[in-house]
Every structure is written in structure tokens, then in C-alpha cells.
Amino acid sequence: MGLEDINAKIRRQGRKQVEEVRAAAREKINAITREVDGHTRQKLQKMAVDYAKKSSSMRGSILSNARMQASHRIAMEKSRLIGGVFSAARERILEMPASEKKKIMSSMLADLPLIHGKPVVLVEKQYSGMLPKSRAFDVKTEDIGDFGLILTSSDGSVKIDKRISSMLAALSDQMAPELCRILFKEK
Numbered sequence: 001m002g003l004e005d006i007n008a009k010i011r012r013q014g015r016k017q018v019e020e021v022r023a024a025a026r027e028k029i030n031a032i033t034r035e036v037d038g039h040t041r042q043k044l045q046k047m048a049v050d051y052a053k054k055s056s057s058m059r060g061s062i063l064s065n066a067r068m069q070a071s072h073r074i075a076m077e078k079s080r081l082i083g084g085v086f087s088a089a090r091e092r093i094l095e096m097p098a099s100e101k102k103k104i105m106s107s108m109l110a111d112l113p114l115i116h117g118k119p120v121v122l123v124e125k126q127y128s129g130m131l132p133k134s135r136a137f138d139v140k141t142e143d144i145g146d147f148g149l150i151l152t153s154s155d156g157s158v159k160i161d162k163r164i165s166s167m168l169a170a171l172s173d174q175m176a177p178e179l180c181r182i183l184f185k186e187k
Helices: 003-050 056-094 098-114 125-130 164-184
Strands: 120-123 138-141 149-152 159-161
Touching: 003 056, 003 098, 003 164, 056 164, 098 120, 098 125, 098 149, 120 125, 125 138
Parallel strands: 120 138
Antiparallel strands: 120 149, 149 159
């Protein structure tokens, strides 16, 4: 099985996992949206009754503020849910069997040709046995704080971070708009 096959399999598994997470997130979002909508309606109704005697300009200001607060709460909850999608994806990767993690680690080595000279691969001790044996690079076990690798040049001038947390953070920035469209049916 070639590297492209492994990458394709990882992508398929990732898409499947993303779909599962999306389905669960949609379910959570719908429940939260109903709850937030109910609370928001109750608060708006109470505010309308409490301030009915005040001037129309003050009333408009209060309602506008309530809408902004509700929008802020919804935005914060959406942000939390999107973060949950990536947390769930990270947990699924960490819970994979060692054979799958080994494939992921091997695919992370694809960027080695970008580093001139003999690269150094930094890896957590617990994952070091998952790397293939090779004379093309040196392996150094180090506390890198996560599953994955940090690829460096021997002189330290080039560093490629392939830790799962770094990769998911980059994906989070790229995928946030798409996730909003999918999870919250936004345009």
C-alpha cells in the first residue's frame, strides 16, 4: 500500500469521522438552539413587559441590546460547538489502534524531502516505536506534548510541526466557515 493509498484511507476515515461528528453536532446544535430560542423569547417578553411604560426610544434601545446579547450568546455557543468538533476529531485519532496511528505517523514523514541534509524527527517516547526504521533521518524522543512529529533540520533552521494539535488548529482556521454553513445552515 503506497503513501497515496494511506493518505487516501486517512482522508476517507477523517471524512467519515467528520460526518459522524457533524451529525452529533447538528443534533446538539438543534437542542441548544431550541433552548436558547426559548430562553431568549422568555427574556425578551419579560423585558418588553417590564419596560412597556418607558419611552419608545428607550424601549428600542433595550430590545436592540437584548438582540445583541442573544446574538453574542449564540455566537459563543456556535464557537464552542465548532471547537467541540475538532476536540472530538482529536480524541478519535488518539483512540485509534496503534496500527492506524503508525500509518498516520508514516504519512507525516512525507515532508522530510523538504528538509536538506539529514532531518531530525522529534517524537514523544510513547510513539517512537510507531516510526519506520530508516537511515534517512534521526529520531529523537522528546516531550513535544502531543501525538505527532516535529521535523527539523540538523542545524535547527527548519522546523515542520506535524503534531495533531497544530494540524487541527490550522484546519480549524480553514474550515470554520464551512463548518458554520454545515452545522448552522448559514450562508
